[in-house]
Every structure is written in structure tokens, then in C-alpha cells.
Amino acid sequence: MMNNRIKELRKKNNLTLKELSQKVGMANNTISRYETGKREPKLETWQKLADFFDVPIAYLQGTNSYIKKYELWTCSRCEKHFFATEEPKYCPYCGSTKRLCYGTSKTISF
Template identity: 70%
Template sequence: MSENKKPHNRIAELRKEKGLTLQQVADAIGVGNNTISRYETGKREPKLETWQKLANYFDVTVYYLQGYGLSIDQAKNKVISIIHNAYFEDTELTSAVDSYLRTISPKKKAIFPFDFYKDNETDYP
């Protein structure tokens, strides 16, 4: 029987990514730096209000900060990838999108997703 472990929170990861000290984060949310250290190591669990302060400070969701899900950038990239793959793998969708783009820009040449690619390129810039 497998045990569902709670993921490790991302406080330390975000703090280091932004080049911040424990003290800077502690001062920003109104706790001691030892408290932030304990949050990072999982020795202490923040209250919901503190999770929200930390999430606002790092500009992420509480859910992401707690170690779940994707960051906003990761989610955007995932959505772009799904749309990109669908456009190039589904000829019916490709035709519908191209037709729509022609309709909304009849006087100007519409820019189609294929226009962003150079010869033999497969990655969207």
C-alpha cells in the first residue's frame, strides 16, 4: 500500500530563485527569519493567512507555494504547447483556424501560425 506524501513546499526554491535572504522574506511578511527557515524545512506549517502573505510576496498561488501544481509560467507554456500540437496535428482544426483568421482580417494578409516558422523548423519561437 503506497503512502500519499505531502509534497515539499516551494518557499526555499522561490526565495533562492529571487536571490532573497531568510531575513528579507521574514521582514516582508512580518515573522522571524527562524520561522521562515522552519517553514522551508517543513518543521513548522504556516497558518493560512501566512501562506497567503507568502504567496502574494512571491506572486504565486498558495497551492503552488505548498508544492502542488504548476507555476503560472509553466501552465501558460503547457497550454501553448497543447494548442500548438493540436493546430499542427489536426487538419480540421488547422483549416478552421486559418479560415477564421482570413475572416477577421480580409483587407490585410492574415498572419497564420505557420508564418512564425522558418523552413524545416518545428519549434514555435
């Protein structure tokens, strides 16, 4: 039996099988088989589920530890750079709420 994290992430996001199946466009019995390891998803399916949960495929498959995606932001006012996991409401250095520019992404393992 395969130890993937589909069910873990589904429950963590408070989704039923039916809700997840509707959101990703798959039959709920198919997702159930993926969760229990009775069926192996194709690479495209792994990617679709990984994108939905915003995690790397390897994490979803259970083959590595959690990886969080951080995005590099720049404040146009003070010109300092900082990482955030979602769009920031203000610059952590000068407090500016305007002119925050998205930079690049970086993955960090925990």
C-alpha cells in the first residue's frame, strides 16, 4: 500500500471526497482509490492534485518532507527584500502598504 498524503491534505483542507472530486474534476471513487493506494495516479493527475493543494508532487506522494514555497517581494519605498508565503499586506521593514513588487519564488524545506 502506498503512503501518499492525498487524504491527509484533503482532511486538512476540510474537504469531503465529493468536494475534492468536484474541485479537481475527478470521480470521488477514483480519488478514494488514490488515497488508499489501490490505484496509482498518472503524472498529470499528481500534478493536478499537487497544484490544487499547492505542494510539490514529491510531498503529495509521501516521498519527502514538507516544502513550503516562499515568494521574494520588494518594497518600492524602502527597497528592501523579504520572503512571504502569500501576498503581503505591508512591508515588514517600513510598514508601507503600497508599491510591493513580486520577485521570485524559493522553496525551503522544513
